[in-house]
Ligand code: FES
């Protein structure tokens with residue numbers, strides 16, 4: 013099934029790199045782990061949301077059906093909000109509850125709570141909202157045309173211009189100019205645990221919420237502003253979280269504010285749990301994109317200019333569209349050297365549910381376009397797609413599109429050689445080329461080369477200024493103190509590995525402090541592939557700092573047993589008090605980023621990858637199936653071989669869905685297929701064998717040498733798969749998801765004489 | 772933290788009796804109440820999860836009379852007299868079931884929300900097919916969605932559990948714990 017190959021590294025570690033059991037694994041396997049819906053609070057009520065049924069309009073009236081006894085319910089509207097009616101993120105434009113107007117279907121307007129959750133569904137349907145409709149816009153094209161303005165002066169949520177060299181003068185020198193347009197669709201996270209929160213309110217203690225979330229301090233920020241409360245009156249506790257993938261980065265702030273408003277109104281704890289239908293219809297998805305490439309090459313097939321117009325559909329409010337667009341911009345030109353680059357990136361407002369963070373955060377869209385385009389270039393020039401990439405790879409010492417000097421080694425050639433060898437790429441291509449001619453099933457091989465920047469973009473990590481650490485409690489526990497959360501990816505496990513390794517303790521000696529803003533410092537959000545590299549490094553440093561403290565003040569010897577360590581902690585505590593070591597983020601030296609010109613060190617580190625896909629296209633049923641995937645990557649040190657491989661495989665499975673299965677169908681701005689029966693993700697029978705290989709290196713500024721890994725695997729599979737489909741059929745498909753009806757249209761239109769007509 | 776009792780006045784409803792993890796249970800709840808809700812709300816067995824409520828995701832899977840069922844689709848009246856096993860019934864005396872061991876060591880669980888259902892589907896498979904082929908594993912788990920793992924490590928975990936114990940042992944383990952719980 014999955015092959016896992018690990019190169020030996022020089023660094024010797026006892027725990028880092030070992031396949032220790034997942035920290036919270038036994039709780040999850042026995043059913044003991046408590047997810048938010050498993051928790052009840054004394055006297056708890058249940059909450060529900062009344063949402064807009066139209067995409068854009070003014071709210072004229074609200075009527076309550078007299079057949080319901082509304083005295084039993086708590087009812088909250090925008091008028092009940094004590095602070096600012098706004099979810100705090102980057103731009104403060106999204107109301108917590110609609111006030112007078114709505115800008116997308118499913119926008120929350122009114123909240124209800126009742127002690128009996130089974131009474132809520134009927135009650136939600138018995139609140140009648142009358143609207144005066146305004147003309148909505150749904151697509152990038154409608155938004156950029158600016159006939160209808162729904163946001164700001166021009167519908168433009170954000171734009172970036174990235175320029176290197178002189179693109180305009182390059183065209184005249186070109187031997188070839190190739191153009192192409194590529195599109196990607198919305199994608200739903202489909203975490204198996206829906207969104208949910210419990211909130212309690214009291215005048216003395218303020219607000220406490222428990223819930224399914226990625227970023228506790230993001231939720232704190234919104235609660236503070238909606239309730240106009242100081243830090244000490246807002247406490248956010250993450251419960252076991254059943255998948256997130258970015259879908260629980262910003263959206264939980266909305267649910268938390270809603271539950272807390274109801275709790276304040278009814279005087280009871282209130283739980284809000286979305287069902288699947290509501291979750292699919294009302295929560296964020298991956299930004300749809302349209303990317304146009306124009307590329308100049310010289311006679312040797314070397315890139316001399318890349319011009320990209322990259323547009324995303326942002327939905328009704330700004331949410332994270334600007335940062336998603338930023339990452340898309342910075343991944344748009346691929347892992348290639350090109351002297352002249354222009355990326356013109358824009359995110360457009362539409363009357364749709366706001367799009368949000370999803371694993372890869374703009375990079376999968378940009379990389380789909382670039383890597384699909386590389387195969388189009390190869391075809392136009394009559395060069396092997398592998399060879400075209402090899403001629404243009406970035407190397408150590410080059411500068412990338414933002415003119416960042418690539419200081420660390422780049423081993424793309426090595427990754428490519430490995431991928432070709434493991435997949436037997438050339439032999440299989442040749443074999444398929446022979447066999448395809450007389451066969452209804454056409455097979456092909458496709459590749460994609462790509463990178464993913466680890467951590468926040470540019471100066472983002474410096475602004476975050478994360479604080480994290482380790483303490484030793486009087487009960488003899490060593491705890492990792494972070495606000496970074498576990499939602500399957502392995503935060504608990506790898507951070508305890510790092511702490512135990514740094515402290516010379518056993519894995520079992522170290523635990524995670526509860527993900528509770530009343531206990532842990534703000535070590536930044538759990539996003540952007542930053543936990544292993546950025547937070548891991550802070551924990552490694554905090555560990556060494558703690559040892560130094562104990563050596564200096566409590567007589568700990570330079571090589572110690574665990575008993576000596578805990579005895580030293582006791583001595584230190586008796587003499588000086590709390591045994592705690594906190595560290596802040598320290599930027600690697602030589603990092604400069606200019607937000608205005610988009611120049612400089614875009615990311616502290618890059619993970620590099622080369623993926624190969626084998627597909628089979630059935631020209632009778634018009635279905636495309638991925639038969640095998642080979643994933644070769646360099647992401648620094650692998651902290652945990654099983655978890656790391658699990659990240660790669662899970663990301664690839666999601667990306668197969670992105671490419672071939674998962675389509676959000678919109679009707680008048682509403683998701684029409686908001687059920688698991690008609691929004692289709694890959695199942696156990698659809699995911700092919702995935703072969704995962706790591707070429708390890710030691711990144712000096714990451715936790716024990718690690719770079720980010722969580723998002724990388726979502727970047728490459730879609731273009732590799734569509735490139736393989738081109739290899740199999742000779743037809744270019746430039747939009748995903750590519751469903752059987754799209755395949756049919758493409759194959760029949762392009763080769764009417766050769767292809768059998770569907771029966 | 773307190774757990775909420777079923778809100779229906781119990782005397783109104785006829786008693787429904789069944790066995791869960793070897794213990795006899797009687798509930799008085801609306802007969803059309805979903806088995807999933809009865810397990811979670813009335814019996815406080817919250818290990819069984821709801822992912823979709825419409826029979827698509829399998830996270831509510833339990834074993835009932837030696838069949839795998841989606842408990843979100845079973846009205847509790849259909850459980851009258853049934854023998855039900857949930858994830859809480861897998862470990863014996865605190866010793867993990869071979870499947871739980873295998874999932875722990877082979878990365879079969881990430882976020883864990885699909886895991887209880889996945890374990891029950893795997894237990895159902897191994898009870899009847901002690902040495903499943905790769906295809907049999909895929910087919911047996913096809914009704915259980917996992918969004919985290921990409922399934923590779925789940926397949927590996929099930930294969931490892933099958934290797935560790937042959938049919939007889941796997942069955943005995945299940946039987947033994949059922950008896951023990953009684
Ligand atoms: S909750 Fe029962 S199948 Fe999804």
Ligand code: FES
Nearest residue numbers: 881882917918919
């Ligand atoms: S482990 Fe998260 S859904 Fe399966």
